[in-house]
Amino acid sequence: MAYPDNLLSRGEKVVLHKHPHWKVLILPAVLFVVFIGGGSALAAVLRHWQYHSIAWIVIGVIALLGLIFFTVVPLIRWRTEHFVITNFHVFFRTGILHRREHQIPLGHIQNMETSVSFWGRLLGYGSLIVESAADQPLEFENVASLPKVQSTLNQLIMDDRNRYQIGSDGLPGPGPGPGVQPARYPPAPGV
Template identity: 75%
Template structure:
């Protein structure tokens, strides 16, 4: 599901939209395999037991609860978390039942910091820490393709600063003909 366009301002467009890195799904997949495999194995072992029907019901209910808690909920968290960069803002949106959103205008970003672990370097994810003018630093963890995100964000911040300074002519770039051309 893409970031909803109806939440954007007029003239605002999505430049980059990311979900957390796929490594967030590794543990739920392992839990799924262990819970389903363990449940079927336990049910097979208990099939000759006198009370196997009751045991199967308990195994099924317990397995279902574990699947919801350890597989479905983490998957929904991953699915509903968005890190979006537009031409005006940085958005971070998360939550299944209770939604939380951070919105930082590009012009208010004062500093960016990245933190990449050993595994993050191997798998291509890291943490982006954004300091804005008004808020405490916000940490966006498990950002996939962090160098690309940082590059896009740097370019958009530079474009935003140039646009608010009156264009390139005040930034040291000539816009009209030079005296030699004139």
């Protein structure tokens, strides 16, 4: 079962599911080329050396460890980091061996802040800081298509608040539909 399907409540639907922006994979891709190309070039230079077979083994081990730690691990980290918006919650999960997960109900979100660098404006990513009623502010970095995410989240928060608006009897209930003004009554005599 794909994340976060096992966490959804009845009637809850995934509206947006994102991984970090692809820019986090640029450095691992460059390092992949460097390790493969550099290791091959170094092995070719050392082929006439007396201990070239030992040197090739050392180069191969260093290149393999470099590929694992600097290319495969960031790729897996990118793949396992999720930013999900549903019609009831915001989910965030990250981690390979040690997993960290946050779940914020839309009704608890009090404020959102965005931070977009110069490169973020050019490539279309930024950071989203969400302040909720119960927790410390959470910062989601490298969010792709940040304006779309922010507008979707704003709309869902408004829909959630309209769903649980307080009725005239003081009890929670469905609020008036969009564009419907609440009924206004004249003040009681003597008030």
